Amino acid sequence: MGRSALSQPRRTGAAHDDARLRDRLVHGDETAFAELYEQFESLVFTIAARVTHDGQAAEDVTQEVFLAMWQRPLAFEPAKGSLRGWLAMMAHRRAVDLVRREEAHRRTSQDERLHAGAVSGGDPVGDQVTDADTAQRLSTALKALPRHLGRAIALAYLEGHTYREVATELGLPEGTAKSQLREGLRRLAVALNDLHADDGQER
Template sequence: MVPVEAPYDDRLLHQRVVGGDDTALGEVYDRFAALIYGLAVRVTRDRVVAEDITQEVFLTFWERPLAYDPGKGTLRAWLATIAHRRAVDHVRTEERRRVSSLGPRLFEPEPERLEDGVLAADEAKRVRQAVTKLPDTLREAVQLAYFGGRTYRQVGEELGVPEGTAKSRIRMALRRLAEELAEEEV
């Protein structure tokens, strides 16, 4: 791949930011804030989170301007890459948090009283029955992830599919399980 050098004005702005010129950072913000915010909104689908990511991107540039190398590409592309990575990290973190909050409740009940244990065992039985009703592709993915403790990547490798496909199957399986269990009031 042939490196794409940054335009002259990107280089000048970068040099001014490296020199501590906060007006240069303001110019960078004015030029790229809408792009960064829009990208973060598209990925996270959350305007408040997108605002935070936008601030983080420009703060990163202000605190570590030498991390940007104008010889490797445009400032626009570099800032957009940082924003995209942060947004994806946020989405992944939220997904893990959501899944982990479902996991113990659905698959590993921790009863405090005997009757809670009986109810939890009944719920676990219903969940396992609902899992058996899933199509093979979805059932295998969710069993590997939740009963086997595998990551999305490991599920994909074991099933011979891309990681994104494994994620989609797991999400679809969880959605179907939630619908089925809601009908049974579990």
């Protein structure tokens, strides 16, 4: 009982200090921001580094967290928890968001490299495209595709556009453009193989 009674004033005092610091930030008190940064920078950076496993990324997250606190101090509500806990939560959330953005960027870059590889010879269809002897067969195969698929394939594999550029050119969502390119490639490969087989039979 006595221990609980002794700890209660410390919790109340800490909450009061957090609220007071928040209010100073609301009024644009730069010294309050300096105090905030000095007190919690190490905490925020450590959490961000633990999630990102990257020092530079952790620094970016740390800057984002403190900038957000400076710009929107009222987002922190002392009645709901401590300032330390709130900053820790923000650091973890923003670090996770950064990692997800980086993973999405890597996936996008990989997709674009795969499409570029098809033009330069890393794709069975691309190999046939670069062969001058198959130019006529390619033209015939493209004409056999539905118009929307043929246009997407021509933009990506003959004119060298990325799928994002194809999406912009055709006025499509990026996901739709990627789906059309995949389907167009599949059908084009089948059509080219069929034409090649027909040529063999004629000979």
